[in-house]
Amino acid sequence: MKPSAFSYECPNDLQAALALLASDGDTRILAGGQSLVPMMNYRLAQPERLIDINRLSELDYIRDDGGVIAIGALARHAAIKSSDLIKEHFPIVAEAYDWIAHAAVRNRGTLCGNLCHADAASEMPAIMQILEAELVLLKVGTSRVIAAQDFxxxxxxxxxxxxxxxxxVRIPKPAAGTGWGFEEVAMRRGDxxxxTVVATLRISDGKIAAPRIAMAGVNDCAARLRDAEAALTEQTPGASLFDAVADTVADAATPAESSAGSAAYKRDLIRALLPRVLNDAVTRAT
Ligand SMILES: Cc1cc2nc3c(=O)[nH]c(=O)nc-3n(C[C@H](O)[C@H](O)[C@H](O)COP(=O)(O)OP(=O)(O)OC[C@H]3O[C@@H](n4cnc5c(N)ncnc54)[C@H](O)[C@@H]3O)c2cc1C
Structure with missing residues (x-):
């Protein structure tokens, strides 16, 4: 299929892009185009106008801002995956990229586009929530910052x-001794x-501290597992604790039946993956 008719703007600076976005009409930003263009081709999205931000080179960066690593809207998945800053501070992000799309898609797609697309089965929305990232949103004359977990x-x-x-996207550098875990089941790598289950935690005096866990691909969007985090806090890590927490999360999940499997199968995935992720996080923390 081909997309329905649309007009196309390609501003040279951010202020011009914001001004275009402020005017009337059903408008969408075009970043890497790796999600939007297929959706337009299938006519699942039919915007009247696209604003292509690919000339806004001021948004193409991954930089160390002291306590946080800042990632601009034009930073491609491939640049983030291979960034030394990301590997040093957020190895979970580098690891997850082995599971996200293929090289050609990662060369064009952006983290910011991925987050705005908000596919329920997308990995980065879950990871940005456990890393407690903040998202900077700009419009003409003003800006705001929103926590990934509220986005x-x-x-x-x-x-x-x-x-x-x-x-x-602004990601705070983790405290020393933070361990992490990432597990995913998909049809193939790149799908x-x-x-997906992801977690970070620390070990303090033999007990679990600051556990952060999130899941994607099961419910209608990626989300933190707050009850599980509370159940783990200040507990001694171990298989029986992790299995019990995984059972509770699986029982509370509301997976839709889909080509990816039945609700019961998805609950089984949670029971299998969550203890592995927690074990890995504990091992890396200690
Ligand atoms: C074959 C294939 C496999 C894939 N596999 C995976 C996978 O396993 N996991 C996964 O997570 N993703 C996967 N993707 C999607 C990929 O990660 C996309 O790059 C990403 O979802 C969208 O990023 P983009 O820059 O291409 O955004 P675009 O497609 O350009 O835009 C996506 C949406 O976000 C909006 N948008 C983009 N940038 C901004 C911005 N800065 N501000 C406001 N709105 C914005 C657009 O208007 C649009 O609505 C796959 C894609 C393909 C084609």
Whole structure:
């Protein structure tokens, strides 16, 4: 299929892009185009106008801002995956990219576009939530910062307004001794997740501290598992604790039946993956 007719703008600077976005009409930002263009071709999205941000080179960066690593809207998946800053501070991000799409898609696709697309089976929305990332949203004359955990509202649904651009993701550097775990089951590497579970934690005096866990591919959007985090906090790590927490999370999950499997199968994935992720995080923390 071909997309329905649309007009196309390709501004040279951010202010021009914001001004275009502020004017009337059903407008979408075009970043890597790796999700938007297929959706337009299938006519699942039919915007009247595209604003291509690929000339806004001021948004193409991954930089150390002291306590945080800042990633601009034009930083491609491939650049983030191979960044020494990312490997040093967020090895979970580098690891996850082995599971996200293929080299050609990663060469064009952006982290910010991925977050705005908000596929329920996408890995980075879950990871940005456990890393407690903040998202910088700009519109004409003003900006706001929103926590990643408040950004995802449902499948393809986020808190961004029609006249805003996500210009930057800010990820705080983790405390020393933070361990992490990432597990995914998908049809193949590079496909969207049937189930992804991610976690970070520390070990303090033999007990679990600051556990952060999130899951994607199961419910209608990636989300933190707050009850599981509370159940693990200040507990001694071990197989029986992790299995019990995984059972509780699996029982509470509301997976839809899909080509990726039945609800019962997805619950089994949670029971299998969550203890592995927690074990890995404990091992890396200690
Ligand atoms: C074959 C294939 C396999 C894939 N596999 C995976 C996978 O396993 N996991 C996964 O997570 N993803 C996967 N993807 C999607 C890929 O990660 C995309 O790059 C990403 O979802 C969208 O990024 P983009 O820069 O291409 O955004 P675009 O496609 O350009 O835009 C996506 C949406 O975000 C909006 N948008 C983009 N940038 C901004 C911005 N800065 N501010 C406001 N709105 C913005 C657009 O208007 C649009 O609505 C796959 C894609 C393909 C084609």
């Amino acid at each position: 995802f509202l449902g499948t393809y649904e986020t808190a961004i307004a029609a006249d805003e651009i996500l210009t930057e 969207y997740a049937w189930c």
